[in-house]
Amino acid sequence: MTDLLWEGERRSGRGPKPALSLDRIVQAAIAIADAEGLGALSMQRVATDLGAGTMSLYRYVPGKEELINLMVDRVVGDPPTLDSESWRTDLRTWAHASHDVFRRHPWSLSAVTGKRSLGPNETAWAESALAALSGTGLSPAERLKVVNVVNGQVRGAAQISPGHGPVLNIEALSRPEVAQRFPSLMAVLSSDEEFDMADVFEFGLQRILDGIDALLQTRS
Amino acid sequence: MTDLLWEGERRSGRGPKPALSLDRIVQAAIAIADAEGLGALSMQRVATDLGAGTMSLYRYVPGKEELINLMVDRVVGDPPTLDSESWRTDLRTWAHASHDVFRRHPWSLSAVTGKRSLGPNETAWAESALAALSGTGLSPAERLKVVNVVNGQVRGAAQISPGHGPVLNIEALSRPEVAQRFPSLMAVLSSDEEFDMADVFEFGLQRILDGIDALLQTRS
DNA sequence: AAGTTATTGCGTATGGCATACCCTTTGGCG
DNA sequence: CGCCAAAGGGTATGCCATACGCAATAACTT
Numbered sequence A, B: 001m002t003d004l005l006w007e008g009e010r011r012s013g014r015g016p017k018p019a020l021s022l023d024r025i026v027q028a029a030i031a032i033a034d035a036e037g038l039g040a041l042s043m044q045r046v047a048t049d050l051g052a053g054t055m056s057l058y059r060y061v062p063g064k065e066e067l068i069n070l071m072v073d074r075v076v077g078d079p080p081t082l083d084s085e086s087w088r089t090d091l092r093t094w095a096h097a098s099h100d101v102f103r104r105h106p107w108s109l110s111a112v113t114g115k116r117s118l119g120p121n122e123t124a125w126a127e128s129a130l131a132a133l134s135g136t137g138l139s140p141a142e143r144l145k146v147v148n149v150v151n152g153q154v155r156g157a158a159q160i161s162p163g164h165g166p167v168l169n170i171e172a173l174s175r176p177e178v179a180q181r182f183p184s185l186m187a188v189l190s191s192d193e194e195f196d197m198a199d200v201f202e203f204g205l206q207r208i209l210d211g212i213d214a215l216l217q218t219r220s
Numbered sequence C: 001a002a003g004t005t006a007t008t009g010c011g012t013a014t015g016g017c018a019t020a021c022c023c024t025t026t027g028g029c030g
Numbered sequence D: 001c002g003c004c005a006a007a008g009g010g011t012a013t014g015c016c017a018t019a020c021g022c023a024a025t026a027a028c029t030t
Helices: A022-036 A043-050 A054-059 A065-076 A087-104 A109-110 A121-134 A140-159 A185-189 A197-215 B022-036 B043-049 B056-061 B064-076 B087-104 B107-111 B121-133 B138-160 B183-190 B197-215
Strands: none
Touching: A022 A043, A022 A065, A043 A054, A043 A065, A043 A185, A065 A087, A065 A109, A065 A121, A065 A140, A087 A121, A087 A140, A087 A197, A109 A140, A121 B043, A121 B183, A140 A197, A140 B138, A140 B183, A185 B121, A185 B138, A197 B197, B022 B043, B022 B064, B022 B183, B043 B056, B043 B064, B064 B087, B064 B107, B064 B121, B087 B107, B087 B121, B087 B138, B087 B197, B107 B138, B121 B138, B138 B197
16 A cells, blocks of 8 residues: 555565665666756666666655656655744745755756655654744644745746756847837846846745735734 | 748648648647646547547647647736736736636646747736736836746745645655754645645745835835 | 575567658649 | 669667566464
8 A cells, every 4th residue: 555655665575585675666766857858868768877677666666657657756845844933934934944945956846846745854844834834823724824935935036047948048038029019028138137047936935925924914 | 931839720722621720630639638747648648549640740739839829828818907007916816817827727837947938918917917917117127026936936936736746755754853853844745734735825925026016116 | 505585677569759851742833 | 864862761779667477585373
């Protein structure tokens, strides 16, 4: 039944000594995805990197989908410790820590979109963000919604990070008859203002925290 | 040259009458993705549905990746008209319209994550959101950052929509020794409060708009 | 000590996939 | 009326996930 994610590897002593381990497989898979992206991840590739036959992997992992879930939960790791006594500081720490994960492992963003099962580490992250809001007087459902806004910002910022997100078609935009249809956009592009990606994230995060704060103010 | 997205179909009169068209192909592909998800989308499948040979598609589209870009830009369509005189109302309208697209075509969320090229429609959406902020006194870079926060919320909410996002492992969470590690989460799950998904989106959106408003207040 | 059996590694086979190549057919233009 | 650009699409290649089965292994049983 159930879940390698939650149960971990369980093998009873009978039979030959296993040459691999779930851990080694997951780690090798992560190394591939880190270096060459999810597109380069195949069972054959993982097996080759481990010096094993492709089908041997299936003695440890039921399939690729489950492997990716394991990779995500591994890469996500433990949530940061939040002990600042201030929900705002805690939530900010949480958001930055989560953002860091996506920056270090850009493939995880794609791995995390779509239907899938949450692992223990990811569940622990949810727990820690919710716990940070326990002193705020927000209702349980509100706390969840707050966590979701913050989480949206984390992923939103990760999604547009340079080299891993959408790019404007500069060639088309450089033709005047095209450019003229997007005046506000051109204004942004031609503004001299320096554009720091890290700041995109922090700016949005602060707006969100301000918005949450405003809600709390109306209640106190 | 380059981009079908921006140039559209161009074929010169010579040769046999084309049996298909870029439009019909994109539409058929969207129908498949809508009905069965991106996973069911293959060139062979699209061709079969159109009663054509697989390779014929390549007379119209350079490859699958470009096809998906075309699907996205088609599905995204024109941005809503924003004429309320209030940036807040406009941004809310924009956000809901965008959210609707993802609700109607859940596959588009995955299609939109990762490196890719923006089409004219998507660019027009960016333009329209930026234009809505023109009267606010925000700097060009700030306007872009604001749009990004809102966009993050749209996608964040779409990402957790039921049936298309992460699901908690209820089985694991129902074991006491596991549940006890996630007290705040359990509090949310066991709260009787009704939980409306549409409200997750609207709640977060309002917090964000409040936060933007707060910034504007400090400047006026 | 010998047999039993669960378990492992993994070769092979299957069926799907994107797409390169190339041949045949078509029909507007010269 | 013939030329040739462009369309249809069959075939081939090489990758992929994964089902199945077999031989080797080693703990447990007797």
